[in-house]
Amino acid sequence: MRWTHLLGLIIGVILLAVLPFAGLPPYFVSLLTQTFIFGIAAAGLDLLVGRTGMVSFSQAAFFGLGAYSVGLLTTRLHIESFPVILITGIVAAVVVAALFAAVALRGSGVSYLIITLALNQVVWGLAFQWVSLTGGENGISGFMRPRLGPLDLSGSAEYYLFSLVVMLICLYLLWLIAHSPFGLVLQGIREQPRRMRALGYNVWGYQFTASLIAAAFAGIAGVLFAYYNLFVSPANLSLAVSTQILIMVILGGSGTILGPVAGAGIITFLSNTISGYTERWQIILGAVYVLVVMYAPDGLSGLVRRMRGLAQLFSEKKANSEPVALHAKD
Secondary structure, eight states: OHHHHHHHHHHHHHHHHHGGGTTOOHHHHHHHHHHHHHHHHHHHHHIIIIIIOOOOSOHHHHHHHHHHHHHHHHHTSOOOOHHHHHHHHHHHHHHHHHHHHHHHTTSOTHHHHHHHHHHHHHHHHHHHHOHHHHOGGGOBOOOOOOEETTEEOOSHHHHHHHHHHHHHHHHHHHHHHHTSHHHHHHHHHHHOHHHHHHTTOOHHHHHHHHHHHHHHHHHHHHHHHHHHHTOBOGGGGSHHHHHHHHHHHHHHOTTOSSHHHHHHHHHHHHHHHHTTTOTTHHHHHHHHHHHHHHHOTTHHHHHHHHHHHHHHHHHHHHHHHHHHHHHHHO
C-alpha cells in the first residue's frame, strides 16, 4: 500500500506540474498557486494543532512578517536576492514567534488560544499604525518577482511551478519532523501532557520548539505570497487570515500532511468561485464549515478514511457471504 500511495503521489505531482502547459486557464493556475502557498502555512500550523494539540490564532502574524520582509527589503533596502529575503522572512517570523510563545505558553487551552489571538492583533495594529515603515492601509507595492540564476519567475506558470516545488519540500520536511522522535513526543504531549512531564520530558520546551517551527513555515508562505500578490498590507496580518489558515487545517483534517493542503485548496476555490456569484459568499462558506464540523469532525481526510473502511468492510462481508450462498444453492 505504501508503494501504491507513493506512486499515486508521484503521478499527482507530475499532473500538477504539467497543468499550466496543458492549456489550464490562467485563473485556475492562479488559484492553484494560492493553494500551494496557503498549504504551506496550514501544514505548518498543523504541527501545533494536529500533532501538539495547541490551537493558535497567531499564524497570520508570522505569515505577514514574511510578506513584509519582501516589501521592506526590496523597496527600502533595494535587496533583490531571494535567498536573503527568504532567510530574513523566516528569521523575523521565528523571532516574533519566540516572543509570542514565551507569553502564550503561560496559559493552556482556551487561555492559550486567546493570548495568541491578542498577540496577533498587536502585530496587526502595529503594521496598521506604523505608516512611515509599513505604508499603513496603503501597504507596500512596486517590487517584482525574483530571479533565481537563469530562472525568471515573473511568469505565472514559472511561479506556479516554483511554488509547487517549495510546497513539496516543506511538506517533506514536515513529514520528517512528524515521524521523528521529536514528532512522536509531540503526539504524546497532545494525548497525555502530564504523563509526558512525569516521564521527564520538557513539555514546555517541546511546545516552544513546535511553535517556532510552525512560524518558520508561515514565514516561508508569507514570502511566497508577497511575490505572488506583488503587494503587502496589514490585511496579511489580520485575524481573518489566521482564522482562514486554521479552518484549512480543520477542514482538510488535522494530524495529516496532505489534509491541510486539501483544505487550503477547497477554501481557496470555494471562496473565489462563490464570491463571483454572490456578495453573501461568506454565509455559504460558513454553512460548508458547519456541515463539515457536524458530519466530518476529523476533517475530509477522516471522512475519506471512514468511507474507505466501510467499503473494505462491505467487500469482506460480500466475499464471506458468497461461499454460503453457493453452498445453499447446491
